[in-house]
Every structure is written in structure tokens, then in C-alpha cells.
Amino acid sequence: MKKRRIILSAFIVGLSSLLYMDFYVKNFKFSFAAVIFPLILYMYEEYNPIKFGILSGFSLVLFRSIFYNIFYGQFIETFIYSIPENIFYIVYGLSFYLFKKSSYLITHNKMFIIAALSDTLSNIVEIYIRVGKNIFTFDFQIIRILFLVGIIRAGLLWLMILGYKYYKLILVKEEHDRRYKNLIKLTSRLKTEIYWMEKNMIHIEKVMANAYELFSNIREDKNREDWSNVALEIAKDIHEIKKEYELVVMGIEDIMESRLDNTGMYYSELLDILKESLERDIIKQNKEIKIRYEMERDFYTEKHYYLMSILRNIITNAIDAIEDKGNINVCHLVKNSHHQFIVKDDGCGISGEDLPHIFLPGYSTKIDYSTGQVNRGLGLTIIENLLKVHFKGQIQVESEIGKGSTFKIFIPEKELEGIRE
CATH class of the missing domain: 1.10.287 (Helix Hairpins)
Structure with a gap:
């Protein structure tokens, strides 16, 4: 499903490349595809920018060649002179990947800067391939024009992202009102x-x-x-x-x-709800805890209530395990036809003596000795049961006193996404 979507996205970039303006450098064009390409990368965070750049570049060359062949009968010629434009998207994808790696959260405004710089750099590389060192004239006229075009296309991207965000907010509000x-x-x-x-x-x-x-x-x-x-x-x-x-x-x-609303939910939507509720818990407990979320790919599930309960309570346990300041990583991976959810904290940890007993009914290390009250949350034993009964999944834990704990949850794709064999 993900492969089909990324290929379709690349085809959209290729089609949008047919909207272009010629530049005075031979065979060099400014196309609308350079606005659609970063927009898709912003909308689908799980896409690998480098792979998507390669696919988009190939798609552009293919569609441009087919278009020119239909109207001018120039398939081979168009294919050859479009190859440097393929390089444009590979460089753009690599540039975007490096920016994304250095900055975990890419905001609306950051996207403008990333797009302007990536666009300019990619155009410089493409023109260098086409004309060589002549790009570096004394007055740098070509580079100034490329930078201006990068700014303009980044501005168009900024406006499109703004429209996309408002549209998404309207849809979310309608869904929240109904729920x-x-x-x-x-x-x-x-x-x-x-x-x-x-x-x-x-x-x-x-x-x-x-x-x-x-x-x-x-x-x-x-x-x-x-x-x-x-x-x-x-x-x-x-x-x-x-x-x-x-x-x-x-x-x-x-x-x-x-x-109960039994319609499904995307994992990204579930994470948004989870983030909001956990942030309130952290503020309420007067702690300084940074939670980092990583998602390999988005997916749709009708069992979101159970998944929310499992993740929320494991992360809540991690928050409770941190005394004042700390970090929690919530990582999602897909390996061997299984969804993996890894929750890692740098809290107080669990002793080797307690570790074998944490999934036993009624067991808890969180006791307020002044009141005798046991704070057990949902309870790891119930989480383990939910995983077995509703997901045919498993949970594992690694922990060390003073260093923190790592909980690993394994759920088959077919159980979580309802995939039929």
C-alpha cells in the first residue's frame, strides 16, 4: 500500500512538471513540480526524501518524454535533455533529507527556508551539469535568478501548506464534533x-x-x-x-x-491525541520531560481504542518513573510483518529482582507509603492481556536501576490493520 502511494505521488510530480517556463539556458525549465515535490514530502513525513527524489526525477523524465513525443515526435531527444532535471530532484531529496535529519520537527515556516535553499542548490547543480563553469559568471547573474526563483516557489509552497493545514483543521474539527x-x-x-x-x-x-x-x-x-x-x-x-x-x-x-464510534483512525491522528493528553499529565506533575515520537509509516486501524490504552499507559508509567527531568522516546517501526512500538525512558528503572514479577496481577512498585494507596494505572498485566486477546501480540521489557526502561511491543500487521491474507 505504501509503495503504491509513493509511486502515485511520484507520478503526480511528473505530471505537474508539464507546467513549466523556459529559461534562457538551453533545455532548462522552471516547472511547477518543484512546488509539488516538497509539498508531498511535507504531507507524508514517512516518505524517504532520497528515494522519493529518484522516483520523482524518473517520473518527470518519463512524462516529459511522452508529452513531447505525442506533440513533436521527439521522445529520445527529450529523454536525453531531461536527464539533468532528474538530477535536480535527487539533489533536492538529499538536501531535504539532511535538513530533516538535523531538525526533527519541520514546521510550516521552516519548510519555506528548506524549500528555498534546496530549490536553489538543486538548480545550481542542474545548470552546472548543462553549461559547466559558465554558471559562475563575474556578476553571478544566473545564481541570483535561481535564488529568486527558489524564493518564489518556496512562497507558493508556503501558501499551499497554509491552505492544506486549514483544510485539515476543518476536517479534524468536524470529526471531533461528531466524536x-x-x-x-x-x-x-x-x-x-x-x-x-x-x-x-x-x-x-x-x-x-x-x-x-x-x-x-x-x-x-x-x-x-x-x-x-x-x-x-x-x-x-x-x-x-x-x-x-x-x-x-x-x-x-x-x-x-x-x-462507541467504531470507525477507524490513522496512527498519526492517534499520536496527536496522545501527545496532547500526555503533555497535560507532564504539566500537572510539574515535571520537565521531553517526549520524542518517531513513526516509520502511517497506517489505519479500527482497534485504535486498544492501541491508545496500551501506549498511553506504558508512556504514563515512563513519566511516573522520571523524578523531575528526563526524556522518553516513542518509536514505531515495521519489521518482519509486525508493527513494533518501542517506549524508552531514562527514569529510575526496575530492579532485576522486580523485573520477573511486573506482569503479575496486582503487582506494583508505585506505592504511596504515607497513604497506602497503590498507583497502578491500567496495569501491565492488563496491557499484556489486551495485546494477547485483541492483537495476538507480545510485550518485552529491558530495564536497569538508575538507567531507565525499554518496553517493546510487537503486533502483527494483519491484526492491527485488518489485512486479510
Whole structure:
């Protein structure tokens, strides 16, 4: 799917190269493709700029040659003089790759600078191939024109990115409004089920009191004649609680099936939501933590609720493991038909003694000894269960006291993306 999309994108660059202006240097043209090329790289961050540059250059030569062959019958001639323009996109892709590597986040305004410099450099290389050292005339007239063209095309790119961002914001707002309405309906029905759960808490406390009283009487051998009646009363109360909880579970399952938005989501959208919620958590805890996100490629999944729960809670654990300042890396890779999610922190780490037990039910190292409260979040045992049941996936952990922890999650592509074999 990714290969088809990148090839289609390269074809779009090739087609847009048919919109051009001639320059006084023989066979040199300024085409609209030099605006579309960086725009696509901005829209699809997962594209490798160098590979995309090679594909785009080949596409340009192909479409230009076909066009000239249809109208002028000059396929071979056009193919030959278009080859240096192929070099333009390879140099542009390499330049963009170097900028991207040195600056993790490429903003709207940074894109203008990158495009202007890459465009100018690529044009200089192309003209040098065509005319040689004559490009470096005493007054540098050609270079000044190339720089001006780079600025103009970068300006067009800036405006197109601005339009793209506003269009995306409108779509996101519409989607958020729709999801928010569904969330309100969902919450209103869940409130009813929570009421029954709170009501049952009173019954549970009563059962606990009766059970403890029975235990005390048996231990002290008191009121022997009441033991059987009390035990029967406890059993009846537990049966009633069980029935009511069955109704609650049925009600929640019905709500989840009928009200929950089961449409899918792209991983990039999930990351945007995740970033926002985690930033709030970090500010709330008054910590200085930088989270770096890396994504090999975007993908669509209908199991985004489960994936969000897994990632959010593992990253939350990483935030809790950092005392004041630190770093967390959230990396996504695709290898051997598996999605890999790697969450690495430089927090306090987990001792070798505790490591074998972290996936056991109820286990936690995060205890507030002043209150006795255990802060377990979702719990690694539940995360492991979610992975096995819903994704047929696995989780691994490496950790060292004082150096931090690394959690690795492996999920088959077909399970996460719903790919049929």
C-alpha cells in the first residue's frame, strides 16, 4: 500500500512538471513540480526524501518524454535533455533529507527556508551539469535568478501548506464534533451503570462486615448456632451482587456496541491525541520531560481504542518513573510483518529482582507509603492481556536501576490493520 502511494505521488510530480517556463539556458525549465515535490514530502513525513527524489526525477523524465513525443515526435531527444532535471530532484531529496535529519520537527515556516535553499542548490547543480563553469559568471547573474526563483516557489509552497493545514483543521474539527456528540451520549448511559455499581458497593461492604464477623466468631468459637445462617446470608448477598453486576456488564457491553464510534483512525491522528493528553499529565506533575515520537509509516486501524490504552499507559508509567527531568522516546517501526512500538525512558528503572514479577496481577512498585494507596494505572498485566486477546501480540521489557526502561511491543500487521491474507 505504501509503495503504491509513493509511486502515485511520484507520478503526480511528473505530471505537474508539464507546467513549466523556459529559461534562457538551453533545455532548462522552471516547472511547477518543484512546488509539488516538497509539498508531498511535507504531507507524508514517512516518505524517504532520497528515494522519493529518484522516483520523482524518473517520473518527470518519463512524462516529459511522452508529452513531447505525442506533440513533436521527439521522445529520445527529450529523454536525453531531461536527464539533468532528474538530477535536480535527487539533489533536492538529499538536501531535504539532511535538513530533516538535523531538525526533527519541520514546521510550516521552516519548510519555506528548506524549500528555498534546496530549490536553489538543486538548480545550481542542474545548470552546472548543462553549461559547466559558465554558471559562475563575474556578476553571478544566473545564481541570483535561481535564488529568486527558489524564493518564489518556496512562497507558493508556503501558501499551499497554509491552505492544506486549514483544510485539515476543518476536517479534524468536524470529526471531533461528531466524536464529542457520541461521547456525550455514551457518558449519559454510563452514568446509569455507574449508579448501580455504586449502589452495589454498599452491599459489598455489608457482606465484608458479615464475613469478618463470621470469621471472628469461628476463630473464637462464639455463636456457633448462627454460623450456618450467617454463611447462608453471605452466600445470598453475594448471589444478588453477582446478578446486579451481570446486568451492569450487559448494559456496558450494549453501550459499547451501539454507541462507541467504531470507525477507524490513522496512527498519526492517534499520536496527536496522545501527545496532547500526555503533555497535560507532564504539566500537572510539574515535571520537565521531553517526549520524542518517531513513526516509520502511517497506517489505519479500527482497534485504535486498544492501541491508545496500551501506549498511553506504558508512556504514563515512563513519566511516573522520571523524578523531575528526563526524556522518553516513542518509536514505531515495521519489521518482519509486525508493527513494533518501542517506549524508552531514562527514569529510575526496575530492579532485576522486580523485573520477573511486573506482569503479575496486582503487582506494583508505585506505592504511596504515607497513604497506602497503590498507583497502578491500567496495569501491565492488563496491557499484556489486551495485546494477547485483541492483537495476538507480545510485550518485552529491558530495564536497569538508575538507567531507565525499554518496553517493546510487537503486533502483527494483519491484526492491527485488518489485512486479510
